[in-house]
Amino acid sequence: MRWPRATAPAWIVHAGFLACALLGGAGYALTGAGARAVIYTVVVVLSIGLFGQALLSGHLTHRRPWLLAIGGLALLLADHLLWPYWIIDGHLGHAEGRPADLLLATAHGLFLIGASLAVRRRMSADAGGIVDAAMFGVCAGGALWVWVFQPHLPATATPVGEAQVLVDVLLLSACAGCLLRMAVAATGAARGTIAYLLLTVVLTGGALTAGALGVPHRGAVSGVLMLVAFLTIAAAAVHPGAPAVVEPPTVVERAAGRFRLAWLGVALSVNPAIATVQVLRDDQTGAAQLPIATMLVIPLVMIRFKQLTGQRERAERVLAHQASHDELTGLFNRRRIMTEIDRALTGSDDVIVLLCDLDGFKPVNDRHGHAAGDDVLRTVAGRLSTVAGPGREVGRLGGDEFVVVCRGGTDAEIADLQERIRATVRLPIGLTGGAVSVGVTIGMARATAGCGLDRAGLIAQADAEMYAGKPSRHRTAA
Numbered sequence: 001m002r003w004p005r006a007t008a009p010a011w012i013v014h015a016g017f018l019a020c021a022l023l024g025g026a027g028y029a030l031t032g033a034g035a036r037a038v039i040y041t042v043v044v045v046l047s048i049g050l051f052g053q054a055l056l057s058g059h060l061t062h063r064r065p066w067l068l069a070i071g072g073l074a075l076l077l078a079d080h081l082l083w084p085y086w087i088i089d090g091h092l093g094h095a096e097g098r099p100a101d102l103l104l105a106t107a108h109g110l111f112l113i114g115a116s117l118a119v120r121r122r123m124s125a126d127a128g129g130i131v132d133a134a135m136f137g138v139c140a141g142g143a144l145w146v147w148v149f150q151p152h153l154p155a156t157a158t159p160v161g162e163a164q165v166l167v168d169v170l171l172l173s174a175c176a177g178c179l180l181r182m183a184v185a186a187t188g189a190a191r192g193t194i195a196y197l198l199l200t201v202v203l204t205g206g207a208l209t210a211g212a213l214g215v216p217h218r219g220a221v222s223g224v225l226m227l228v229a230f231l232t233i234a235a236a237a238v239h240p241g242a243p244a245v246v247e248p249p250t251v252v253e254r255a256a257g258r259f260r261l262a263w264l265g266v267a268l269s270v271n272p273a274i275a276t277v278q279v280l281r282d283d284q285t286g287a288a289q290l291p292i293a294t295m296l297v298i299p300l301v302m303i304r305f306k307q308l309t310g311q312r313e314r315a316e317r318v319l320a321h322q323a324s325h326d327e328l329t330g331l332f333n334r335r336r337i338m339t340e341i342d343r344a345l346t347g348s349d350d351v352i353v354l355l356c357d358l359d360g361f362k363p364v365n366d367r368h369g370h371a372a373g374d375d376v377l378r379t380v381a382g383r384l385s386t387v388a389g390p391g392r393e394v395g396r397l398g399g400d401e402f403v404v405v406c407r408g409g410t411d412a413e414i415a416d417l418q419e420r421i422r423a424t425v426r427l428p429i430g431l432t433g434g435a436v437s438v439g440v441t442i443g444m445a446r447a448t449a450g451c452g453l454d455r456a457g458l459i460a461q462a463d464a465e466m467y468a469g470k471p472s473r474h475r476t477a478a
Helices: 010-030 033-056 063-082 099-118 120-152 159-185 190-213 218-238 261-280 289-324 334-345 361-368 370-388 411-425 455-468
Strands: 351-359 393-398 401-407 429-431 434-436 439-447
Touching: 010 033, 010 190, 010 218, 033 063, 033 218, 063 099, 063 218, 099 120, 099 159, 120 159, 120 190, 120 261, 120 289, 159 190, 159 289, 190 218, 289 334, 334 351, 334 393, 334 401, 334 455, 351 370, 351 411, 351 455, 361 370, 370 393, 370 401, 370 411, 370 429, 401 411, 411 439, 439 455
Parallel strands: none
Antiparallel strands: 351 401, 351 439, 393 401, 429 434
């Protein structure tokens, strides 16, 4: 594989980024408008070139999302080529609603969507935390808009321009929250790539903020910040940790904190609180913020509730399974199999119980250890389930004792089933210390319809027959 390589040292990327940032930033800040346009173009082309090289070399996997991200970068280049002095002259963040503003917002959206799709498999490992972080990011972006951007917008700002910048701020804030969550939880090389992506979002937001606040030399400040943001994009693409970012973590990463319902309430209260403050101040400048921010928060809240509902349903299924199944073998446990026998006895068919007790299991435990004994029990359980087939319940009563419950069946069919159980159970079982074999003694009892035999009596009959059939005339304990 050509460079970039996943095994390359990260310091090369860091050193290259710092060198390009210092040279490009200093050159941009110290030169005139014409030279700034050239430097900006070179940096954007370099960023797209490195990103494309990382994609073509196979360093970045899952190509389609990354191609979408490169499409966003290409739009940013087109925006600069069409209006080369737009950022240089300090128009960024002024909410003028010009085509350059709209193209820039579209380019940001494409890049963020592409990058999000590319890292979605990693985000899925902490889906709840990511949604929480996005909600808080949107809420923080709303406050940032009302108390930082809105008061400083120039008279040339248009409603369309304000809505465009507001959406840009909210999306950047949401992405910053998600990336910060991922960076805190990440381990290993992936953290470096995530840090560069986070820095990209922060620098882009900083460039917008500098333009909106009208800081001195805002054209130079916004331009340098955007220029460095492009370099961080390139650094993220060629960083050794980039391949790990698009894959689920191989180990459980540190959780950045547990979800609290109170925090969801806080997130939902931010926008109404901002609106209340504005009403008390008789300030209507941020009227557009509440509906737009709410439209972004509500889907996130719905996704979060869906996640919580899914978690609860999965937990309930797990608990229900654990309550009715044997932990070691996965068969019905004693309580559940007894319930199945009671249920069968209420029907119109004969109920046949086969009580199966293993022969020679204790020597396996003594010689090979309890772990090997557990392997034997799991193997026998699987064989019993296979031989019993559909329509018959198999359970573990405890130790090395199993039970098969049949609804209906002639004496010949039940005798054939018993013989197949004996033949299957005796087959060798491979263990680390070598193959072992165990036998099985089966006690059978039948309850015909209307005979009045209850579950206890049925089990007692099968147990007596099983005990009488034991080769050594005594029970083998596990």
